[in-house]
Amino acid sequence: MSSSLSISSSISQPAASSLVWQRLQRNPVSFAALCVIVLIAAAAISAPIVAPYAPDATDPAASLQPPSWHHALGTDEFGRDQLSRIIFAARVDLLVAFAATFVAVSIGGLLGAVVGYSRGWTDTIAMRIVDALMAFPAFVLAMGITAGLGNSTTNVAIAISITQIPAYLRLTRGEMLRLREMEYADAARTVGNPTWRIVLIHLLPNCLPPLIVQATLSTGFALLTMASLSFIGLGIQPPQSEWGVMTAEGASQIVTGEWWLFLFPGLAIMTSVLAFNLIGDGLRDLLDPRMRGLR
Amino acid sequence: MGFFNYVMRRFALALPTLFGVSVICFTLTYLLPGNPAMVKAGPFATPEHLAEMEHQMGLDRPFPEQYYRYVSGIFKGDLGESASTGRPVSQDFLQRLPATLELNLASLLIAIVIGLPLGVLSAVHRDTLIDHIGRVVGIMGVAMPSFLTGLLFVYVFFYMLNLAPSPLGRLGPGIEPPAHITGLYVIDSLLTGNWTTLRSSLNQLMLPAATLGLSAIAPVARMVRSTMLEILESDYIKAAWAAGLPRRTVIYRDALRNALIPVITISGIVFGFLMAGNAVVESVFSWPGIGNYAVTALLTKDSAPIQSFILFVAVTCVMVNLAVDIAYGLVDPRIRFS
């Protein structure tokens, strides 16, 4: 069962849904941000229907046109429609951002729970590795890993995951160190639960709120990293549509004044990252009052 | 004595991290495409020749031994050879380092000169207009990709307004670099009184430094704001108000001075931030620094420069953090005398 399914089923219950709705209304900015992401995701999923043109349909007669009725966001030098390309590009961008974050949360969360609960030398070694990994600025490490694994969308996702795992590991470990001393952990131990059960069933769910907040914030960061990597020519290769690649293509047109080519894909990146951050901020207020005002 | 121990302890804590960093970089070397033996032997080498080359370079030795060779190579300043320039990477690096340094320092300056007051003001005038402005700037600064900022700057200031020179390198066309002293053109031309070069180098530096600096304003302002808020709520600030000290003294001497200690840490974090950002910004502005060098190497699958760049950035970050810890100790009497 995926987690999104369980969320939607809980929303169908009137009590839970009205609670979520109530709380969301208190934070209109985050709610608007959530709508933006849902909108972009919906457009990406139904891209073949929504997009006015095929993303790779060239039209030499209509090359380098500024925004107009026919091409809302203009066309590139091959006459490809910018809006359609941006919509199709959302598929790659969102997919990689979500997938990389999901993998990083799963691996980092599990490892963090295990080392935090067991402590001892596994914990010491794990934290040393985490320290070393965190010594690299995330983007630079992602650059190195992508370069090592080879240019492909999957490898970019892997690289971004690896750079994010340490943060989740550290976060879950810290929570685990705290939770394992709680009375209900003692209670669970006393009645003879196996260790894996205590960790996975009794304690890990309590680490989820801060993990979810962190995950939302870093989905935006994953998207930004991926766009930056493809901007400098790593990962997704042209003619595949991707926001970073499109911005880079637009950059070469800048000296001749075709501003729409770099601006719109760049704005698409910015809007999405902004939305993820705002949702994360809202979620933090909602789920984890302790962390309020920290950022 | 206490301070000496403190410094030594910090050093000892940095060592395992450095070890880990070197292992990670070495592992990346294994992953990176482009067999160095193949590069050295040339494209037309026979398999026998290649095997001979691999043997010569120790590539058939066990992993730990290769790691040992790798690390001792680094200590001797041997970072390998660039396939595209055909020169030792260490030489290429040294030549490009001043450009990166100049860009990063200028950006750090911008980030602190704007971010620090912004953070202080939003904390002091909490929940007023300036705080909200600061928050918006912060959120935008985090979400805005630096290449977009850079491109917008180029479009507006170069293409539209023609206020900035074309975004190509450190000096305008036909301008000679100043005599080499520090390698930072702005400083060197100042020192030699070379005004034409100074003007040109400042012009060229303006946009990339603003781009990179802008991306770092948000984290600086945010961190300053939260430390400042915490300090304004502290007992000694309440006591300072109760003692009738003037507002200026309380906020800008007592509170700010205490807030500046964490700011030292912040500048360490921001430095890492700038290091990560300069690959992108340097390539937008064709700035001939090590970030641009690494990006060019990425595109030509030239592995030695990439590895060296990653290693260099990570080691620099560890060192900067170490220096930050030590500076912290110098400023804070609680560490200095304990």
Add this chain to the structure above:
Amino acid sequence: MTELLEISDLTVHFEINQGAIEAVDHINLTIRRGEVLGLVGESGSGKSVTSFAILRLIRPPGRVSGSVHFDGVDLGRLSEEEMRRMRGAKIAMVSQTPRTALNPLLTVGKQISRLLMVHAGLSPREADKKMLEMLRLVRIPAPEKRAKQYPHQLSGGMCQRIMIAMALATSPQLLLADEPTTGLDVSIAAKILDLLRELSAKTGAAIMLVTHDLGVVAEICDRVAVMHAGQVVECAPVRELFHNPAHPYTKALVRSIPRVDRDVVLEPIPGSVPSLVNPPSGCRYAGRCEWVMDRCRVARPTMIEAGPGHVVACYGFEERRGTC
């Protein structure tokens, strides 16, 4: 001649989401020149807020009403700058948390001498000289050496002496001492109290001593005001209060003092300080009171005379006095 400090109808509200916290509710207090007034009550009864309100240091979401006259001057009418010149110079404060109330980045000597420079306009050299004098006055051994040290290098008792030196350096007429002995060892606390008493006698400064400890009150105060849940319920000279407590709360407080000379059972006060969020009208002690009557829950008792210099706000007391 006017009283040194006259507080009338002082009220402090804190606006929060759930309504308003009435931390201090219409209190009236006077402090005479040179006297030591004890302000007693359980924690959360609004004692510290009162001293911050006197200094006009309540910030939003806090709101203050009522008036405070100091030496005949209405503090509420002063400009912010005039008020700042009052703080530390005429009305000084000794904090509850000496270790954290000193700036960690300044030597303690500097913290005292800069006050002298700000309030008395002394030159740095004069200020340093006076600072060392003050350190000697509060009996800090080796003052020249201590002056160059940072707060974290000194013990809690030593920091409190520094705070007292700091407060008295500018010869204020009123010292607000907010739980000056919390967190100190008993023997050190006693020395600090002796010091306060002695210095107040020497400099003529009045002291408002905020505390939850009646033992401390008995030791150094001239008069006592008892606070409960933001209201002053009784005010009397110290002997009178201990021998003839009028308010049931004061009676309970007195009964809860441990005694070594008599073998009595300690009685804790039932219940706890009521919530100050949107409190009910009427006496706030009603919920815990043994004498409670219907009118106590509706209307607020006013202060009545219970003896020479002794006032109390209690309907129960009124009834009982009327009958006997």
